[in-house]
Amino acid sequence: MTPLETSLARIEHITIAATPAGAVDYALLDDLRDSWSQWQTRLDAALNTLAEQLLAYAVVRTPSIAVTVISWTGDVQTVWSAGITADLARIHQQELTRATTARANLLRVLLASTKLLAAITVAYANPLYTAGAVKAAWTLLQELETTLA
Amino acid sequence: MNPLLTFNGIDIATGGYATAPMEIDRFVTIVKAQQDPQNINELKGRQRFLAGRDFAPIEGVDPKDLSQAGWGVIYTHQPNPAIQAALKPLLDLRRTQASAQKAIRYQEYFGPDRGYRVGADTKSDWLERNGAGGGGAADPDQMPYYLMIVGSPTEIPFTFQYQLDVQYAVGRLYFGESPDEYARYAEAVVAAETGGLALAKRAVFFGVSVEGDAATTLSANELTAPLADQMTLDQPQWSVEKVIGEPATKSRLASLMGGDDSPALLFTASHGAMLNPDNPLQKIAQGALLTQDWPGPGKSPRPMPEAFYFSGQDIPTKNKLAGQIAFHFACFGGGTPAQDDYVEEGTAAPKTLAPNPFIAHLPQRMLSNGALATVGHIDRAWAYSFKTETGASQVKVFKSAMKRLMEGHPVGSAMEYFNNRYAELSSDISAQIRAAKFGTAVDPYDLSFRWQCASDARNYAVNGDPAVRLFVTADPAKIQRPAPRETIVVQPPDAPASSTTPAGAVAFGPLDFLKSNPDPGTSTLQQIIERLTTKLSETIDSVTTLEVLTYTASDLSAIRFDSSGISGAHLRAVTRIGINGNTINCMPEKDGQIDTSLWQVHADMVAKASSTRSEMLKLAASATASLASSFKIV
Numbered sequence: 001m002t003p004l005e006t007s008l009a010r011i012e013h014i015t016i017a018a019t020p021a022g023a024v025d026y027a028l029l030d031d032l033r034d035s036w037s038q039w040q041t042r043l044d045a046a047l048n049t050l051a052e053q054l055l056a057y058a059v060v061r062t063p064s065i066a067v068t069v070i071s072w073t074g075d076v077q078t079v080w081s082a083g084i085t086a087d088l089a090r091i092h093q094q095e096l097t098r099a100t101t102a103r104a105n106l107l108r109v110l111l112a113s114t115k116l117l118a119a120i121t122v123a124y125a126n127p128l129y130t131a132g133a134v135k136a137a138w139t140l141l142q143e144l145e146t147t148l149a
Numbered sequence: 150m151n152p153l154l155t156f157n158g159i160d161i162a163t164g165g166y167a168t169a170p171m172e173i174d175r176f177v178t179i180v181k182a183q184q185d186p187q188n189i190n191e192l193k194g195r196q197r198f199l200a201g202r203d204f205a206p207i208e209g210v211d212p213k214d215l216s217q218a219g220w221g222v223i224y225t226h227q228p229n230p231a232i233q234a235a236l237k238p239l240l241d242l243r244r245t246q247a248s249a250q251k252a253i254r255y256q257e258y259f260g261p262d263r264g265y266r267v268g269a270d271t272k273s274d275w276l277e278r279n280g281a282g283g284g285g286a287a288d289p290d291q292m293p294y295y296l297m298i299v300g301s302p303t304e305i306p307f308t309f310q311y312q313l314d315v316q317y318a319v320g321r322l323y324f325g326e327s328p329d330e331y332a333r334y335a336e337a338v339v340a341a342e343t344g345g346l347a348l349a350k351r352a353v354f355f356g357v358s359v360e361g362d363a364a365t366t367l368s369a370n371e372l373t374a375p376l377a378d379q380m381t382l383d384q385p386q387w388s389v390e391k392v393i394g395e396p397a398t399k400s401r402l403a404s405l406m407g408g409d410d411s412p413a414l415l416f417t418a419s420h421g422a423m424l425n426p427d428n429p430l431q432k433i434a435q436g437a438l439l440t441q442d443w444p445g446p447g448k449s450p451r452p453m454p455e456a457f458y459f460s461g462q463d464i465p466t467k468n469k470l471a472g473q474i475a476f477h478f479a480c481f482g483g484g485t486p487a488q489d490d491y492v493e494e495g496t497a498a499p500k501t502l503a504p505n506p507f508i509a510h511l512p513q514r515m516l517s518n519g520a521l522a523t524v525g526h527i528d529r530a531w532a533y534s535f536k537t538e539t540g541a542s543q544v545k546v547f548k549s550a551m552k553r554l555m556e557g558h559p560v561g562s563a564m565e566y567f568n569n570r571y572a573e574l575s576s577d578i579s580a581q582i583r584a585a586k587f588g589t590a591v592d593p594y595d596l597s598f599r600w601q602c603a604s605d606a607r608n609y610a611v612n613g614d615p616a617v618r619l620f621v622t623a624d625p626a627k628i629q630r631p632a633p634r635e636t637i638v639v640q641p642p643d644a645p646a647s648s649t650t651p652a653g654a655v656a657f658g659p660l661d662f663l664k665s666n667p668d669p670g671t672s673t674l675q676q677i678i679e680r681l682t683t684k685l686s687e688t689i690d691s692v693t694t695l696e697v698l699t700y701t702a703s704d705l706s707a708i709r710f711d712s713s714g715i716s717g718a719h720l721r722a723v724t725r726i727g728i729n730g731n732t733i734n735c736m737p738e739k740d741g742q743i744d745t746s747l748w749q750v751h752a753d754m755v756a757k758a759s760s761t762r763s764e765m766l767k768l769a770a771s772a773t774a775s776l777a778s779s780f781k782i783v
Contacts, residue, residue, distance in 0.1 A: 020465070028325065032432070032433075051684060066705070069715070073762050074762030075697070076698070077698040077714070079705060080701050080750065081703075082701045082702065084750060086749065093754070104768060107765060110681070111768060111772040114682075118678055134430065135430055142451070142452050
């Protein structure tokens with residue numbers, strides 16, 4: 001698995017655990033809300049970076065063969081080395097396949113992250129799930145920051 | 150030779166050591182940079198006092214008898230009346246016990262004159278204002294020997310607790326500002342002391358020992374195992390069980406901490422979890438106990454899975470912890486100060502460990518679910534403090550504390566051995582550092598050893614009432630546990646007393662605002678998602694054509710790409726496919742003919758681009774549809 005695929009698998013397995021009924025710790029919930037604002041900017045930044053990486057042009061270089069600039073929606077500009085042969089072209093196209101697969105996985109990571117965030121946002125408002133929601137969000141943030149590092 | 154010191158404590162964000170192993174010479178420079186404790190004269194006084202006799206309180210007072218030793222509670226100058234009311238059953242019991250001989254031996258310290266003045270009081274200020282200045286052994290007719298602090302470490306600092314603990318037997322109770330857990334704790338203590346609780350005389354010594362990890366290997370071999378062996382010999386009426394190494398898993402610990410196998414006395418030794426101060430999980434997980442499930446340094450996924458550690462969230466809500474007293478040898482097992490206790494030489498300020506000091510969540514959850522007291526470490530625990538200068542195992546301080554607990558002493562009295570050790574070592578260290586500053590050669594091993602031991606001895610703190618004790622019996626026929634508590638429904642602080650919430654339902658109360666007015670944090674999250682959704686939607690909408698351009702160049706390193714396109718290359722072929730399928734192809738020419746080989750390469754790129762676009766648009770459309778519907782259920 002590529003690092004992005006691993007990251008995607010981890011994000012898809014993040015769950016929001018409920019605090020056992022009757023064990024809601026209101027003091028802890030207050031503490032969690034205090035810290036919530038301290039790190040949400042990091043989550044915002046991580047998702048923004050992810051979106052920017054996704055929406056930016058990707059440049060794929062295969063030395064001595066070609067350079068391709070590709071947008072996330074598939075627009076392609078390629079400069080081939082003069083006298084390119086089909087065999088050499090295939091090498092560059094394989095590189096390109098890897099890049100586009102990574103781009104698709106980046107979008108999947110963004111999709112999984114935002115879906116999870118939506119669930120976290122709903123769960124956060126329920127005291128039974130607040131602690132679990134914060135934990136899930138933090139795990140997500142760690143995963144995104146590791147992915148973007 | 151400059152051996153490495155390995156420290157207790159694992160950063161669960163990385164799965165690695167919270168403090169990197171350090172050469173002993175560097176550690177010694179850190180020790181030398183420490184200031185004397187504020188109460189160094191008092192510590193020296195205690196050491197002199199101990200040379201002549203055994204323990205505080207003053208001669209002739211039996212620490213097992215509250216009517217002789219006394220009991221008091223310390224609040225801030227502005228206590229929360231709801232918390233005072235919640236603790237009333239416990240205070241009534243202690244008043245009855247402590248004032249049986251003299252009324253003065255029961256005290257409640259609160260309000261502007263008698264309470265701890267937040268942000269202003271030192272220990273000396275507070276003692277003098279309450280008629281107990283001057284130091285020396287505790288005289289219960291001046292101030293009770295057992296003192297329970299009720300307040301957060303932000304209000305009533307850990308340093309006040311440490312310093313007061315040198316003379317008195319001190320514990321702390323803090324669950325936040327909701328009175329419910331205080332009421333449950335008070336109820337549990339009263340039930341234990343007046344309800345006939347009698348647990349089996351059973352102690353479990355739980356020690357993690359992970360291959361390749363010096364800290365847990367040491368604590369298992371040099372502390373947990375010999376301590377269990379010595380207690381087996383010393384207390385033949387007790388059943389002493391060792392759970393060390395492979396069996397010391399999270400599931401086994403769960404059975405001992407609120408599960409069906411919970412013993413009266415539990416001793417654990419492992420790494421404590423540590424998190425960075427900006428980590429919102431710090432208050433939940435800091436001080437959680439790493440178990441044998443942890444694969445060792447460098448082998449853990451990042452972040453560390455919950456399966457590797459036991460935190461407050463793993464404590465069940467049924468009160469099978471009733472009557473238990475637990476001792477945790479682990480970093481931050483009792484709590485975390487805002488700033489690190491030691492300062493590196495040449496640095497301006499100690500390292501920040503947390504935005505505010507706090508009590509670990511694990512002992513809080515234990516105390517609110519039946520446990521009577523826990524002993525845990527504030528700040529880091531030092532892996533070598535249970536060894537002698539020559540490397541031999543030295544567990545007599547731990548053994549003495551366990552022995553007292555097993556023989557029915559209150560937990561605050563049992564901890565006196567640690568206070569004595571702190572006094573003795575602090576005096577020695579102060580003398581050694583002073584001598585070193587005047588050029589006397591100091592053995593670095595001896596100095597670092599003493600400093601670790603002193604730090605350890607000082608920082609063990611009691612969470613809970615320091616006057617609680619074990620209620621045990623050697624007669625199986627007399628064992629009596631309270632009935633398992635049914636699921637507790639937490640009443641919000643301002644809910645009417647008569648109102649009830651069905652089990653499993655959510656009692657919102659003061660959190661109702663979350664439903665009608667989403668928290669600012671929630672709103673921000675929503676904004677993030679909406680912004681991303683908008684961005685994706687706009688991008689999809691703007692996509693009307695697919696364009697593939699093919700260039701050639703004799704020197705790839707000379708080409709440039711900017712917003713206007715590519716320069717330094719010859720455009721050879723173009724394909725533009727409209728949203729309606731209209732396609733424009735410009736084919737490459739060579740010597741007046743179509744350059745078929747380049748055209749084939751270009752055609753392959755068109756196929757790839759079409760495939761990429763199709764997949765990305767499908768994913769993006771799925772994303773926006775999913776996200777757009779996410780908030781409809783809020």
